Structure formats: C-alpha cells, structure tokens
Amino acid sequence: MLPAGSRLTRRDEFASVVRRGRRSGRSRLVVHLHRTAEGDCGxxxxxxxxxxxxxxVVRNRVARRLRHLVAPRLRQLPPDALLVVRAxxxxxxxxxxxxxxDLDGGLRGALRKLSGARGE
Structure with missing residues (x-):
C-alpha cells in the first residue's frame, strides 16, 4: 500500500505535475513525471x-491496482519526483x-524524457 505521506492529495499538485511534467502514454494509462525544486518533500x-x-466499483478497483503497483516503483524514482498516473x-x-x-513502460519513457530535458 502507498503510505499517506507518499500521496499527492491537492488539486494544484496534480495540475502542476500534469502541466509541467514529462508525459509518456501507453494503451491503458498515461504517466506524468515532474521533479520539484530541491528541498521539497520526497x-x-x-x-x-x-x-x-x-x-x-471499476474505478476503485483500477485505482487500488495502480496504488499497489506504484508503491514499490516509487522508491526507484528520483528523490524529488512527483508522479501522476492517469488511467x-x-x-x-x-x-x-x-x-x-504499461506502468513500467510509461515510467521508462517519462524518466528518459526527464533526463533529456535536464541534460543528465
């Protein structure tokens, strides 16, 4: 399960990640990844x-599966990463x-775009 401190909860946080982040789409979901300024919470x-x-019922099942899948993958992201997964x-x-x-492919694509944008 995804701990409460690891969740985006506010609308402006979601909007910021979707607007400023790098996007990678797959057939079943779209991944938006954004790195915040240093010093922000992880x-x-x-x-x-x-x-x-x-x-x-279907929406809750999909969200529950995605939470379960993202939890271990979150540790593999940069420490200042914000992630939005859109089903x-x-x-x-x-x-x-x-x-x-699809999640793994989307994360790889978004990380690649993010690294290219920062010149890493």
Whole structure:
C-alpha cells in the first residue's frame, strides 16, 4: 500500500505535475513525471481514474491496482519526483500484469524524457 505521506492529495499538485511534467502514454494509462525544486518533500504519487473508465466499483478497483503497483516503483524514482498516473478506459478490463507492463513502460519513457530535458 502507498503510505499517506507518499500521496499527492491537492488539486494544484496534480495540475502542476500534469502541466509541467514529462508525459509518456501507453494503451491503458498515461504517466506524468515532474521533479520539484530541491528541498521539497520526497517522492509522491497520485492517481486519476475518471468516469470514462467505468462505474465506481471499476474505478476503485483500477485505482487500488495502480496504488499497489506504484508503491514499490516509487522508491526507484528520483528523490524529488512527483508522479501522476492517469488511467484510460482500456484499464478497466486489464489485468494487474498488463497494468504493470504499461506502468513500467510509461515510467521508462517519462524518466528518459526527464533526463533529456535536464541534460543528465
């Protein structure tokens, strides 16, 4: 499970990551990754699962799977990383393994774009 201190909770945090972060899309989800200024609180993640994904039961299931998948991967991100994972409608019928595959691919793509933008 994702600890409370590792979650994005405020709307302006989500908006900032989506607007300023690097995006990498897959068939079932889109990953937005942003690095904050040094000194901000560490790695945090948030999830966007809209009504387009399905009814409340389906949305909660998708969000729960994504939280479970992101928790161990969060430690692999830079210490000042903020992550938003946005589920797309095909995520409703996806298995956890398929979501994990898309998440890993999205994180690799976003990290590559982030590193290229910073010249690392």
């Amino acid at each position: 790695r945090r993640a948030g999830f966007v699962v809209s009504r387009a994904v399905g009814n409340a 797309l409608p095909p995520a409703a019928g996806a298995s956890s393994a398929e979501l994990a595959q």
